[in-house]
Amino acid sequence: xxxxxxxxxxxxxxxxxxxxxLTSLHIHAFNGGGSHDLTMATHDFANAGGNSQPITxxxxxxxxxxxxxxxVNGIGIYVYDGMFSLDALGPYQVFKTAGLKTFLIAKKxxxxxMSNGLxxxxxxxxxxxxxxxxxxxxxxxxxxxxQTIDTEILDWIQKIDQTSIYTTSVCTGAWILGAAxxxxxxxxxxxxxxxxxxxxxxxxxxxxxxxTRDGKYWTSAGVTAGLDMSLALVNHLFGKEYTQAxxxxxxxxxxxxxxxxxxKKSVPIIAQLMRDMYDFFLINFVNCPLGTPGxxxxx
Amino acid sequence: xxxxxxxxxxxxxxxxxxxxxLTSLHIHAFNGGGSHDLTMATHDFANAGGNSQPITxxxxxxxxxxxxxxxVNGIGIYVYDGMFSLDALGPYQVFKTAGLKTFLIAKKxxxxxMSNGLxxxxxxxxxxxxxxxxxxxxxxxxxxxxQTIDTEILDWIQKIDQTSIYTTSVCTGAWILGAAxxxxxxxxxxxxxxxxxxxxxxxxxxxxxxxTRDGKYWTSAGVTAGLDMSLALVNHLFGKEYTQAxxxxxxxxxxxxxxxxxxKKSVPIIAQLMRDMYDFFLINFVNCPLGTPGxxxxx
Numbered sequence: 001x002x003x004x005x006x007x008x009x010x011x012x013x014x015x016x017x018x019x020x021x022l023t024s025l026h027i028h029a030f031n032g033g034g035s036h037d038l039t040m041a042t043h044d045f046a047n048a049g050g051n052s053q054p055i056t057x058x059x060x061x062x063x064x065x066x067x068x069x070x071x072v073n074g075i076g077i078y079v080y081d082g083m084f085s086l087d088a089l090g091p092y093q094v095f096k097t098a099g100l101k102t103f104l105i106a107k108k109x110x111x112x113x114m115s116n117g118l119x120x121x122x123x124x125x126x127x128x129x130x131x132x133x134x135x136x137x138x139x140x141x142x143x144x145x146x147q148t149i150d151t152e153i154l155d156w157i158q159k160i161d162q163t164s165i166y167t168t169s170v171c172t173g174a175w176i177l178g179a180a181x182x183x184x185x186x187x188x189x190x191x192x193x194x195x196x197x198x199x200x201x202x203x204x205x206x207x208x209x210x211x212t213r214d215g216k217y218w219t220s221a222g223v224t225a226g227l228d229m230s231l232a233l234v235n236h237l238f239g240k241e242y243t244q245a246x247x248x249x250x251x252x253x254x255x256x257x258x259x260x261x262x263x264k265k266s267v268p269i270i271a272q273l274m275r276d277m278y279d280f281f282l283i284n285f286v287n288c289p290l291g292t293p294g295x296x297x298x299x
Numbered sequence: 300x301x302x303x304x305x306x307x308x309x310x311x312x313x314x315x316x317x318x319x320x321l322t323s324l325h326i327h328a329f330n331g332g333g334s335h336d337l338t339m340a341t342h343d344f345a346n347a348g349g350n351s352q353p354i355t356x357x358x359x360x361x362x363x364x365x366x367x368x369x370x371v372n373g374i375g376i377y378v379y380d381g382m383f384s385l386d387a388l389g390p391y392q393v394f395k396t397a398g399l400k401t402f403l404i405a406k407k408x409x410x411x412x413m414s415n416g417l418x419x420x421x422x423x424x425x426x427x428x429x430x431x432x433x434x435x436x437x438x439x440x441x442x443x444x445x446q447t448i449d450t451e452i453l454d455w456i457q458k459i460d461q462t463s464i465y466t467t468s469v470c471t472g473a474w475i476l477g478a479a480x481x482x483x484x485x486x487x488x489x490x491x492x493x494x495x496x497x498x499x500x501x502x503x504x505x506x507x508x509x510x511t512r513d514g515k516y517w518t519s520a521g522v523t524a525g526l527d528m529s530l531a532l533v534n535h536l537f538g539k540e541y542t543q544a545x546x547x548x549x550x551x552x553x554x555x556x557x558x559x560x561x562x563k564k565s566v567p568i569i570a571q572l573m574r575d576m577y578d579f580f581l582i583n584f585v586n587c588p589l590g591t592p593g594x595x596x597x598x
Contacts, residue, residue, distance in 0.1 A: 054568075055568060055569065055572070056568060057572070058572055058575060058576070061569075061572045061573075061576075062576075084392070085388060085391070085392055086388065086389065086392040086549065089384060089385065089388050089417070090385065090389075092384070092415070092417065093383070093384055093385040093415060093522070096415035096416065097415070104417075111420065116391070116392060116395035116396070117395065118388070118391065118403075118419065118420075119419065119420035120417065120418065120419050120420075121410065121417075121418035121419070171550070191550060192547070192550060210552070210554040221550045222548075222549065222550030223392070223548070223549040223550050223551070224526070224549050224550060224551045224553060225550055227523070227553070228553060228554050228555060228556060231555060231556050231557075232556035235556050235557055240557050241566055241568075241569055243556070243557055243559070244557065244558075244559040244565045244566060244569045245565075245569050245572070245573055247555065247557075247559035247560040247565075248491070248559060248560060248561070248562070248565050248569060248570060248573050249521075249522070249573060250385065250521065250522040250523050250560070251470070251490060251491060251520045251521030251522055251523055251524055251560055251561065252522070252523045252555060252559070252560040253509075253555070253559070253560030253561040253564060254523060254526070254527060254553035254555065254560070255509040255527050256527060256530060256546065256551060256552070256553065257527060257530050257531035257534050257542070258530075258534055258539050258542055258543065258546075259543075260542070260543040260546035260547060260551070260552070261546040261547060261549070261550055261551040261552030261553070262547070262550065262552040263547070265552060266543045266544075266546075266547050267540055267543060269353075269354060269355060269540075270354065270360075270540055270543045270544050270547060271547060273354070273356070273357055273360045273544070274544055274547050274548060276357060277357070277360075277361075
């Protein structure tokens with residue numbers, strides 16, 4: 001992509017012909033500047049978001065490196081049966097658009113099926129992944145409750161967290177981080193449903209914010225909040241102008257058709273009925289003392 | 300879900316145990332009121348959005364029917380290699396959360412791979428689908444350009460459109476609707492990239508709006524605008540309170556980390572460089588006269 005103005009027209013045509021045979025035009029275009037080059041992660045939090053030089057030309061845009069570099073071990077999104085699809089696939093689109101090395105990890109290789117029936121292919125199994133720069137845990141309802149009592153998963157998360165630059169969750173993914181003991185004494189966001197009760201159980205404080213950063217832990221509110229949190233992380237890594245490029249590519253200038261999307265902005269009866277609906281399936285789990293959720297799920 | 304307060308505690312426990320063995324807790328919960336019951340589609344546009352009775356209890360929430368009924372033939376999202384993942388999977392999550400019969404359709408059964416590498420399973424092939432209540436066409440870059448010259452796909456879209464209640468697109472999906480001749484004389488939205496040039500070619504007027512409704516045709520701006528348009532369609536079908544329930548479930552109260560997401564809200568150099576980047580791959584296609592795009596793609 002460098003010095004593109006010097007390429008003559010026939011070369012451009014040849015490149016276009018080649019590119020159109022690929023299915024992944026988009027990410028190739030964005031990765032043109034070599035943002036996947038392997039360099040040492042700095043783990044330098046003080047320097048994070050230090051991409052303060054303005055972007056003035058195509059080379060600046062394409063060559064912009066994340067700081068700290070999260071492309072060494074990459075960004076791993078943990079996926080599992082019964083999760084909410086957008087919790088993972090919103091951030092996945094953001095990170096990929098930003099040219100970041102991002103993949104989907106499950107307990108076993110193969111396919112997983114989301115709560116809404118969407119079936120996706122997994123890139124790696126947890127046994128293949130021993131180190132990640134960024135770990136992201138998406139949420140769900142019953143499927144997520146099941147993860148909080150799976151000691152193999154909790155052990156893997158704890159191990160990854162020991163060397164991660166950032167450990168993050170979207171929605172009720174915070175229940176899993178909490179069950180792994182990683183939110184003790186932290187401020188955190190999560191899906192609004194019984195948020196205080198759930199986070200208190202894990203020793204965390206519910207902030208009610210769209211996303212919360214507490215040290216290396218980033219947690220977001222429900223489902224669509226993963227888009228905002230992942231863009232905030234891109235902003236932290238690359239600076240504002242590069243993030244604007246990502247947002248413009250995704251035309252992310254949201255205009256919800258009506259007021260809503262939070263308990264405060266909803267008609268009270270709607271928020272109450274939605275909580276009742278979730279209570280019907282989850283209240284036993286919510287009320288279960290920490291360390292014995294299995295008993296509450298299955299007795 | 301009806302009369303839940305009359306169920307005794309052991310029955311609730313039995314139901315919970317059963318439900319937790321399913322991977323698709325969420326959609327089952329939302330479909331409890333039988334919103335998949337088959338009744339005749341009314342095609343009564345004047346009556347659309349006529350769910351004006353307020354929701355006062357769980358039965359009202361769970362039993363709310365779309366009007367007009369789009370669950371007869373259902374909502375079909377056309378998917379193809381090289382498309383942008385969120386264009387389809389944002390609306391998919393919205394429609395499924397709203398309890399609507401929604402499936403993914405491709406040229407052939409099996410898997411398709413998005414521009415960012417995400418691989419998903421397809422529900423049906425186009426040969427299996429002869430009628431849909433709602434057709435949604437997502438966008439992309441090179442992969443989308445390829446669709447605009449695939450006469451088998453364009454023929455299928457024209458056929459589905461003849462009896463659809465709504466024909467819709469997200470992002471550059473409008474290029475495909477345009478190539479099928481369906482946007483002639485219409486107002487429309489699309490991804491900002493060369494939007495005027497592209498829509499003019501199809502005889503349509505670019506409105507620059509987040510989404511545009513012109514008769515039964517709904518079109519949205521790029522990628523994330525599909526979330527807003529699909530919620531607007533849910534609002535049109537179910538009314539505001541039910542839509543608030545869907546938005547609350549997805550906690551859709553967006554808070555982008557920085558200003559951006561449209562050409563107007565971006566630093567001028569960023570918008571220019573992003574256009575240059577797309578031009579590098581797509582300008583020949585953009586400049587190609589209608590009816591001969593194949594020549595421009597491959598010569």
